[in-house]
Amino acid sequence: MTTRLSIRQWAAPVTLRDKQTLLEAALAAxxxxxxxxxxxxxxxCKCRVLDGQVEHDPHLPEALSADERAQGLVLACRSRARGPVAVEWLVPERVRQALPPPRHLKVRVTDKTRASHDVIRLRVAVQGHALHFVPGQYARLRVGRLPARSYSMANLPGEGELEFHIRLVPQGLVSGHIAQHLDVGDTLRLEGPFGSATWQGVQPGPLLLVAGGTGLAPIMSILGAALDDGHPDIHVYHGVRDERDLYDSDILMSLHAAQRLRYTPVLSAPGAATPRRTGFVHEVLARDFPRLDTAALYAAGPPPMVEAVRAHALAAGLDAQHIAADAFHPAAPAGLSLVDRLRRLFRAQVPAAA
Ligand code: FES
Incomplete structure (x- = not known):
């Protein structure tokens, strides 16, 4: 059985096949x-249903609240049409139109080093034309026949290589393989770029860049763009559990010393007395910026951290349009059902490390 999906911002209708979600059908087209x-x-992928009805699969309430559902919003990745359906996506057109279309590429590993005890810095060269992306975007990397994983670009567009920060997940199928078996010269498949939590240029007020764990990758890319654009008031927060989880702090400290930005590492679970700021990164941000009437905020890291940062920013008076958030979702161990995966996420506390 097929039916039709109309998208307000897209002229051509899309064919929806049996069991396809709205998102799967749109991307396939x-x-x-x-x-x-x-x-x-x-x-x-939150979108508004303009006409028709959908069945909605389970999802996290942080992704779509009951209020939003009651207002006719759905998640395209969790919705299946009951007949012809019309929707509109919510990302502003000026943001979406600035995003390059995704491509499928082959890339070759040029460097693999440890950034910290559990983060691998992977550099790859694109074969053929360079990948166009906007700072803050990510790509899906596929190693051999393993499932694809999403990693953000940590460098600026226009460079011959791409840099990714890969956290070693305990029992992680893909990160474990990358750590143990991937070598310089090996080839990977890359799809991307994706993501709309991207650099929007210099805006009035301070620029707040808040990372949890390897959320530092897209934040470093956005930081590079902000420095290139001459932003005069940049604040970088990096939340991790303990001192040994920090990385790239030498670069950030030297920029701090040169007064190009203010760098604040935040330890949520220090194992010893420390001169660093301690607690959750959103709490430290709230102490430093109790009011946020004019600012631009970018947050990247684990979903509970990103949500806590966003909640503080909204409560402090920042307009939602000045908040760009990229929550990193850990891949489920092989064999875990969606229900188990959702249970895992519901149980998540508010960590400061990815
Ligand atoms: S909730 Fe649909 S893409 Fe994340």
């Missing part, structure tokens, strides 16, 4: 529908 996790956890 080449529509650049905004999305991120593809599993009901981030809210990036």
């Amino acid at each position: 080449g529509v650049p529908f905004p999305h991120n996790c593809m599993s009901g956890e981030c809210g990036a």
Whole structure:
């Protein structure tokens, strides 16, 4: 059985096949529908149903609240049509139109080093034309026949290589393989870029860049763009559990010393007395910026951290349009059902490390 999906921002209708979600059908038809996790956890594919009805699969309440559902919003990655359906996505057109279309590429590993005890810095060279992306975007990397994983670019567009920060997940199928078996010269497949939590240029007020764990990758890319654009008031927060989880702090400290930015590492679970700021990164941000009437905020890291940062910013008076958030969703161990995966996420505390 097929039916029709109309998207207000896209002229051509899309064919929906049996069991396809709205997002799967749109992407299969080449529509650049905004999305991120593809599993009901981030809210990036949130859209408004203009006509028709959908069945909605389970999702995290952080991605779509009961209020939003009552207002006719759905997650395209969790919705299946009951007949012809019309929707509109919520990402502003000026943001979406600035995003390059995703491509499928082959890349070759040029460098693999440890950034910290559990973060690998992977550099790859693109074969053929360079990858166009906007700072803050991510790509899906596929190693051999393993499942694809999403990693943000940590460098600036236009460079011959791409840099990714890969956290070693305990029992992680893909990160474990990358750590143990991937070598310089090996080839990977890359799809991307994706994501709309991207650098929007210099705006009035301070620029707040808040990372949890390897959320530092997109934050470093955005930071590079902000420095290039001459932003005069940049604040970088990096939340991790303990001192040994920090990385790239030498670069950030030297920029801090040169008064190009203010760098604040935040330890949530220090194992010893420390001169660093301690606690959760959103709490430290709230102490430093109790009011946020004019600012631009970018947050990247684990979903509970990103949500806590966003909640503080909204409560402090920042307009939602000045908040760009990219929540990193851990891949479920092989064999874990969606229900188990959602249970894991519901149980998550508010960590400061990815
Ligand atoms: S892409 Fe649909 S909720 Fe993340």
